[in-house]
Amino acid sequence: MSKGKQTKSSFKQLKVVSTSRPLELLYINFFGPSRTMSLGGNCYGLVVVDDYSHFTWTLFITTKDEA
Secondary structure (H helix, E strand, C coil): CCCCCCCCCCCCCCCCCCCCCCCCCEEEEEECCCCCCCCCCCCEEEEEEECCCCCEEEEEECCHHHC
């Protein structure tokens, strides 16, 4: 029996949009503190993605409580 590298099949991507209008479903990701501060002194970030249009907003903030 030969020993080979095991591979895992990846999940199939859905091509169907599950929402019917913009801003119906938003995905929000909060991250930080980052090692490097921005020029404005912000070290946290908030990323918002609209499921319908895939439009993305990125907001940089100074402290967690501003989220």
